[in-house]
Amino acid sequence: MLSKENLEKRIEDIRECGECRDIQIKKFSPIKDYDDFDKLCDDFKRCGCGKRPIDIVMAHILKIMIEEEIVPEKATLRRNSPVPLSKFYYSSLNPQFLNKNSLILLHHDFTKDVASRLMGEVSEVACVLKGSPQDTVGVFDRGSEVYHFEILEGDDTQINVMRTLINEKIILVKNQSKHHIEVAVTTEQKLVQLHNYLENNNVKKGVAIDAMCGLGAIGIYLLKYGFEKVIFNDINPEMVETLKENLKINGLEDSFEIFNESFEDLDVEDLDVEDLDLCVIDAFPSSDISEITKKAERIANNVLII
Numbered sequence: 555m556l557s558k559e560n561l562e563k564r565i566e567d568i569r570e571c572g573e574c575r576d577i578q579i580k581k582f583s584p585i586k587d588y589d590d591f592d593k594l595c596d597d598f599k600r601c602g603c604g605k606r607p608i609d610i611v612m613a614h615i616l617k618i619m620i621e622e623e624i625v626p627e628k629a630t631l632r633r634n635s636p637v638p639l640s641k642f643y644y645s646s647l648n649p650q651f652l653n654k655n656s657l658i659l660l661h662h663d664f665t666k667d668v669a670s671r672l673m674g675e676v677s678e679v680a681c682v683l684k685g686s687p688q689d690t691v692g693v694f695d696r697g698s699e700v701y702h703f704e705i706l707e708g709d710d711t712q713i714n715v716m717r718t719l720i721n722e723k724i725i726l727v728k729n730q731s732k733h734h735i736e737v738a739v740t741t742e743q744k745l746v747q748l749h750n751y752l753e754n755n756n757v758k759k760g761v762a763i764d765a766m767c768g769l770g771a772i773g774i775y776l777l778k779y780g781f782e783k784v785i786f787n788d789i790n791p792e793m794v795e796t797l798k799e800n801l802k803i804n805g806l807e808d809s810f811e812i813f814n815e816s817f818e819d820l821d822v823e824d825l826d827v828e829d830l831d832l833c834v835i836d837a838f839p840s841s842d843i844s845e846i847t848k849k850a851e852r853i854a855n856n857v858l859i860i
């Protein structure tokens with residue numbers, strides 16, 4: 555489990571040292587035209603502190619992908635890079651220098667062989683996933699099955715640490731293969747939006763429902779903000795398991811209830827509350843939420859679609 559000291563150290567570890575030297579590579583030109591293309595290997599441009607500039611890491615990865623023929627000879631960083639996801643994310647700090655074991659890679663044409671080369675040859679790579687960033691991971695709506703990215707190799711656990719306007723960090727742990735790749739920056743923005751909504755609308759800090767809670771960011775925030783009770787609900791049973799872990803990591807032990815239903819099917823009678831002060835809906839982008847919104851407006855005094 556993540557301890558407070560451990561957390562501060564991990565945050566400190568993201569920062570570059572005084573010796574780290576940045577290198578920018580042209581994103582739109584074939585990576586083969588980069589002057590040092592042939593020199594790309596695990597030691598190339600690595601600082602004494604163990605970090606390398608992100609462009610060098612991504613160029614190294616792309617070189618292997620060209621050799622393995624899963625991207626064209628003329629591959630560019632912009633068009634052909636896999637999606638780089640951080641193992642550890644802190645607020646909006648977007649590190650330009652990467653630590654060893656800090657990257658989860660996602661690409662639809664990855665194979666077992668490519669994965670094992672990337673894991674073996676590029677120290678920054680901690681996990682290789684096969685899939686497309688356009689795919690919706692998890693359960694899209696009431697009618698769909700659970701979908702995962704395929705783990706080809708490595709550990710897909712990811713830790714997101716978010717700063718908030720209530721001066722408390724919120725930690726969300728997830729398995730990247732099982733979760734929608736909403737970036738933590740987006741989650742952080744949603745929490746700011748939620749905060750402003752609460753402040754501007756004078757919402758009573760009574761009972762709230764996080765209708766499609768996912769990892770639990772919204773509901774955890776509401777509890778930290780001072781709500782008496784939060785009802786978490788998600789259609790995906792895997793989310794519910796992750797949510798329980800996240801509640802624990804954030805030091806929350808009571809004042810909540812968890813349901814594992816589609817929001818449409820959630821029986822308000824079961825909630826055992828007199829008055830629902832707030833319902834927050836955080837749906838997958840592009841999903842149709844008209845029915846959900848109607849229900850939310852029927853059961854809660856305030857509805858925020860985020």
Ligand SMILES: [Zn+2]
Nearest residue numbers: 571574601603
């Ligand atoms: Zn350094």
